Structures are given as C-alpha cells and as structure tokens.
Amino acid sequence: MAALRYAGVSVGYDRTPVLTHVDLELRAGQRLILVGPNGAGKSTLIKSVLGLVPVLAGEATVLGESPAAARGRAGYVPQIDTLDADFPVSVRQVVMMGRYRRIGWWRPARPADRRAVAEALELVGLADRAGHRFGTLSGGQRQRVLLARAIAAEPRLLLLDEPFNGVDAVSQEAIVRVLRELSAAGTALVLSTHDLTVARELADLVCLVNGRQWAVGTPGETLTAGKLRSAYGGGLVLVAP
C-alpha cells in the first residue's frame, strides 16, 4: 500500500487553488522532497496531506484513507519560527506532546510513553537537554526537538515543513542522519526545502512545484537546469555546488 497517493490533485483555501496538477505516489521508506520558491504551495501541500487544507479536486489517499480520515496518523514537524520561544515548556514536555493522542485525555503518561520520549531525544542527540526550557535552545536544536516529538508518535508517514531553515550545520547533519534512519526503518518522508544540495543528497523522489506541479521523479530527472528554470521562472541563476 502506498503511504501517499495524489492523482490530479488541487489544494487551496476558500475554494481558491494554491497548487494544482499534483500527481504523486510515495511508498513506505521513500523520501520525497518538495522543491519550489517561496509561496509555491509546498506548505499548503503538506497541510493537505495532514487534512488541514482541503483537497479541491482530484483523488488523494493518505495511508489508505482520505486525508481527513487519516488526520492524526501522519507525523508533522512544523517550521520552528511558527512557535513562541518564550512559552514555559520543557524539551521533555514538547516531545511528550507526540504521545498525547496515545495517552488520551485522562490517564497519566505510562512508562512506555516516557521511554518513547527518552529514545526519541536520544535519537536526535538531545537527551542531555530534556529538562531545559524549549525556548533556551538554539534554532537547530529546537528543530531537532520537534523532530523528536514527531518520532515519539511513531508515524508511518512523516511530513517536515522546511526543516533546514535557520538551522546550523551540526543540527542539519543530525536531522539528515535521523531522516535516513527513519526511512530505513520503513517510515515514508515528505519534506520541503530550498536547499538543492540537501535535496540531491537525501531524495528518492523530488517534486518540483510552483503553483502547479512542474516535475516529479528522481533528483537526476527533476533537478535539471531546464526544469528548475521553468518552475522558478526566468530569474533563477544556478550555481554549481
């Protein structure tokens, strides 16, 4: 079963499409990178998979169900700058949020929940920061905490919105390593980025978007000068890495 299948899908707000003509299929353990300029619709596409933005046309299947029915089953790592750094919450509490749906409304966290939180923090290399306040960490460390939160929920499909924005090299390396481990264990990954070097390094599939889907395929097929220029418009200057 495909983790994600979009056929001729348009997504958007208030019946106004933001992104059209999306045709994708992602299997367990595959890594899909969404590439496109600001405002291309990458975040909207991610939110549509999560069931937070409506699918206006076409057929969308997430983990075998419609995105709305699958809501809560896919993991999500938001952009760090959407969160209040002054919020009085510890790193451990943030990661525990990934377990809240399993724990339920009433019960206290069980040893299995605490173990999952500790393991997720260990995996992203921040076990020693568990007791720190979230807002005192650097941008890259905060991003890793949010990744740990998503991992603690043990999703089969994980979506990350610009996980490398404002992230230092150490954290970027840590995130890339963890993402490889997750996909090796069978988790399907979707992430958006501006960084073409990371896209080339990490992607099994690249989806080039800007208002519509311009190309989908392996990095070699999609990240070509011609396709990038057509997706980004005439103003793009490509510099060899």
Next chain:
Amino acid sequence: MIEPFTVPFMARALTEILLLAVICGPVSVFVFARRLSFTSDALTHTVFPGVVIGFMAGQLFAGALVAAIVTAVALTLLTAGGRVSDDAATAVLLTAMFSIGVVLVSRRSSYTSDLTSFLFGRLLTVTPRQIAETAVLAVVVLVALAVGARAMVFRTFDPAGAAAAGYRVVWLDLWLNLIVALVVVAAVRAVGTILVVALLIVPAAAARMLTNQLVGMAVVGTVLIAGAGYGGLWASWTASIQYGVALTSASSVVLLLVAAYLLLVPVRLLRRRRRDPVVPERNSAHELVG
C-alpha cells in the same frame, strides 16, 4: 491578624476568595499562555446583562450562567478560523453586551447602588449559598481543566501541530472559553464584573516572573490570590474599624494583587540577566547567507 476573620461575614468572604484562588490560579495560566486577556475582559463584560436580567428575575446565578455560556460560544465562533480579527469581533461583542446591561440596570430606581454592586461586587455580603455555588463551579472548572489541560497546552504551544495530531482546535478553544466563562460566573458576585478580570490575568502574569513551569505558575498564582485575598480583607477591615476609612474589600484585594505583580517585575529582570546565554553552535555558510 486572625481576629477579623472570627466575624462570620469576614470568614465567609475569606472562604469565597480562597475558593476563587483555587480556580483562578490555574485558569489564569491558560489565559496568559493563550494571550486571552482581552477575551477574558470581554467575557466579564458580556456576562453583565445576564447578571442584570438574572437579578431582576431573582435568579442572578442562572442569568450569569446562561449569558456566560452564550457569549463563550459566540466568541469562539466569531474568532474561529480567523474569519474576523480576534480583537475587532471581541470588542464589538464586549461593548454591545455591556451597553445592554447598562440600559437594563438604568431602568431600576436603585440604579446607582445596583450598578456599583454588579461592577465591583459585594465580597462582604457573600452568603453560605453563594459559597456552595462557587464550590460546585470550582469542582466543575477544575475537572474540565484537568481533562483538557494536556490538549490545551499542546494547542496553545503549537496550534498547527495539535491540529495535525488530530485535535479539533475549535472545540479546544470553546472548552477554554467556557471554563473562563464559568470562572467569571463564580467570581462575579464577590468581586464584580470589572475586577474579576484581574483575578484571571494578574496571577499568571506575576507567577511567570518567578517560574518557567506551567504547573509552578498555577501554584504561585493560586498562592498570590489567596495572599492578596487575605491581605486585602484584613486591610479593609483594619482601615474601617480602627481608622474609620472606608476601603472597599474587593478593590483592596485587586490592588494587593497588582502590587505583588509590580514587586515581582525586578525579580524577572534579575532572573533574565542571570540566565546563561545560549551557546551558539557552529554556523553554516547556509545560515550565514540566510
């Protein structure tokens, strides 16, 4: 220091304020974290016409309860999904409902004294029945808060993350608005519609200066209200009995609460200065060029 509270009406006033401390402490943490100060202010004003109608019908409690629930639902729906800017919608509802309340109360012959008691409460004339009603509301509020706390913390910290995890954000917002509305109903007779907002905003704002933990904030907030309640009642008693100065009890309580807040401001600044600076990690070229 104990002697004033051997008088029954003072003991009842203290009991009422202690009950309010137990609920306002934790609820104020959510009001603070969700930045709902203005919404809470609006709720206190929108309950006002319900209080007046209830008073006229001899059912003040029921009137306040109905008005609180209706406005909590209306505020949630108005602000859901960003259809109307939070501030504008809230301000329209606040002013409209408050005006209705004033129009209603102005039709009575005892207009001035009624208005004063609705706006500023009558802490010293709290009856055992009122204390019992506050106690019931306190249990309801604390249970509702305990059940929803986890989800509401998640929603407050990361609304998109909570929605992606499967929570219905609108329902969580309604839940919190209803809790705040119930607190307003519980407190409105004792401290009035104007002053109740102080019990919902000041405790957590003051507690935040002492602690970085949500539970710690709730505990400190509760202790602050209890302390200000005791001190305010004692001060108003002493002022009027020993010095013949009329000092309204509810306003004394609120003034002491605000004084505690002001005293804690330097503590916060000191803590900030002492806090270890974040050690920056190695910067990448990617980060340097943005």
